[in-house]
Amino acid sequence: MTDVLEPGTEVEEERSRQSLSTAAARNLATTTKSVPQMQGITSRWLLRKLPWVEATGGTYRVNRRLSYALGDGRLTFTNVGDDVRVVPGELRELPMLRTFDADDSDEVLAALADRCEQREFRPGDVIVEFGHQADALYLIAHGKISKTGVGKYGESTTLGVVADGDYFGDREIATEDGIWEFTAKAVTRCIVLSLGKERFDEFVGNAESLREHLDRVRSEDGPARNEHGEAEIDLSSGHAGEPDLPGTFVDYELAPREYELSVAQTVLRVHTRVADLYNEPMNQLEQQLRLTVEALRERQEHEMVNNSEFGLLHNADLSMRIPTRAGAPTPDDFDELLSMVWKEPAFFLAHPRVIAAFGRECTKRGVYPSGVDFGGHKIPAWRDIPIFPCNKIPVSDARTSSVMLVRAGEQNQGVVGLHQTGIPDEYQPGLSVRFMGISEKAIMSYLVSAYYSAAILVPDALAVLEDVEIGRED
Numbered sequence: 001m002t003d004v005l006e007p008g009t010e011v012e013e014e015r016s017r018q019s020l021s022t023a024a025a026r027n028l029a030t031t032t033k034s035v036p037q038m039q040g041i042t043s044r045w046l047l048r049k050l051p052w053v054e055a056t057g058g059t060y061r062v063n064r065r066l067s068y069a070l071g072d073g074r075l076t077f078t079n080v081g082d083d084v085r086v087v088p089g090e091l092r093e094l095p096m097l098r099t100f101d102a103d104d105s106d107e108v109l110a111a112l113a114d115r116c117e118q119r120e121f122r123p124g125d126v127i128v129e130f131g132h133q134a135d136a137l138y139l140i141a142h143g144k145i146s147k148t149g150v151g152k153y154g155e156s157t158t159l160g161v162v163a164d165g166d167y168f169g170d171r172e173i174a175t176e177d178g179i180w181e182f183t184a185k186a187v188t189r190c191i192v193l194s195l196g197k198e199r200f201d202e203f204v205g206n207a208e209s210l211r212e213h214l215d216r217v218r219s220e221d222g223p224a225r226n227e228h229g230e231a232e233i234d235l236s237s238g239h240a241g242e243p244d245l246p247g248t249f250v251d252y253e254l255a256p257r258e259y260e261l262s263v264a265q266t267v268l269r270v271h272t273r274v275a276d277l278y279n280e281p282m283n284q285l286e287q288q289l290r291l292t293v294e295a296l297r298e299r300q301e302h303e304m305v306n307n308s309e310f311g312l313l314h315n316a317d318l319s320m321r322i323p324t325r326a327g328a329p330t331p332d333d334f335d336e337l338l339s340m341v342w343k344e345p346a347f348f349l350a351h352p353r354v355i356a357a358f359g360r361e362c363t364k365r366g367v368y369p370s371g372v373d374f375g376g377h378k379i380p381a382w383r384d385i386p387i388f389p390c391n392k393i394p395v396s397d398a399r400t401s402s403v404m405l406v407r408a409g410e411q412n413q414g415v416v417g418l419h420q421t422g423i424p425d426e427y428q429p430g431l432s433v434r435f436m437g438i439s440e441k442a443i444m445s446y447l448v449s450a451y452y453s454a455a456i457l458v459p460d461a462l463a464v465l466e467d468v469e470i471g472r473e474d
Contacts, residue, residue, distance in 0.1 A: 045388035050417040074165030102209035116193040134172030143190030149182040317459035327469035
């Protein structure tokens with residue numbers, strides 16, 4: 001029987017073709033290939049725009065002027081990453097401790113500060129409730145708390161809002177069987193240091209000088225200070241006569257912050273067979289190393305934003321963190337950041353979704369900010385300050401994020417990146433690739449290490465806009 005070829009079949013096409021097919025020709029052709037691609041590679045603007053400072057010996061010490069603001073009625077806190085502490089001497093802002101000046105007062109106040117417990121509250125959380133036993137002192141390190149109580153005619157009334165540096169419970173903790181005469185509820189995210197009455201009483205019982213002081217309260221003026229809370233430098237100006245010149249000196253912090261270089265490491269393994277036989281047209285080891293370095297640099301930027309010890313989000317001074325006015329990021333919010341980092345701000349840093357949300361808010365208001373050019377990249381900007389995208393800034397499950405405004409460089413007393421160059425087997429500044437040997441299975445190993453950190457030289461070098469909503473619907 002003779003096979004009948006149906007029109008359009010592959011067999012018919014093969015018999016009717018009069019030249020070599022493209023499919024067959026590809027077997028003899030050299031295929032053009034791309035280098036290996038990696039979706040996780042980003043622009044890493046933070047690493048590109050931060051000035052990098054040499055941290056010889058792996059440590060960078062930030063020396064600052066001695067700063068205090070005793071006498072202003074507000075407490076001062078320090079934070080190293082997520083760990084928040086009240087400045088012991090600032091406890092004298094509490095009325096019951098204002099004139100505590102015993103020989104061992106500094107040691108007593110330091111020990112008292114150590115007994116405070118750090119607590120965090122979300123918006124809406126009730127911290128203390130009206131009518132319940134007053135059993136603790138609360139020091140507000142960050143956030144806003146509303147106080148409501150009973151009005152003149154028995155109705156509920158707002159008694160006010162307390163915020164960063166305020167406190168309550170100081171009178172109640174020093175008395176017996178006190179009760180809360182108000183309800184305190186968190187308005188924003190709050191970081192609070194609390195000292196329970198039992199712990200306070202136990203401490204007072206073992207501190208003779210403090211016990212003797214608590215029944216003596218008197219007022220006195222605080223020490224000289226400037227508008228930033230730094231120890232004042234006495235000066236004299238004018239040219240008439242021969243006035244006595246004041247003597248002064250600039251005091252420094254006794255325990256300055258030290259930043260040690262962190263490290264991100266991995267071991268790259270490549271079989272010698274692959275490196276020997278499959279190096280054309282691309283060097284296999286070189287491409288493996290390139291992608292490994294890209295992954296390390298991505299991790300480096302993530303840590304510089306989020307690390308709990310030196311990451312920028314966690315090390316921003318508590319006084320430099322603000323909530324949004326209405327949830328979504330607005331021009332007013334960005335202006336507020338600029339009012340805080342007003343001395344030569346360098347750039348904003350925000351998640352791409354936050355930048356999109358900010359653009360929508362600008363459009364609603366009929367505001368169309370122009371962008372700026374950076375190396376051929378068109379970057380959105382606000383008041384000529386670029387807004388760089390950074391996907392390392394986290395977005396919460398509630399679809400909120402943060403915006404940072406940075407002043408950069410040592411010369412500007414800003415934020416700097418830290419690294420150490422000249423390390424053995426250096427492949428890039430601060431990054432080394434060290435050959436570790438060949439295993440019995442003919443696998444080559446390379447230790448790839450990146451050393452880095454970041455430092456905020458003065459508190460007003462970095463401001464953070466918190467709880468920014470990116471998915472708000474009208």
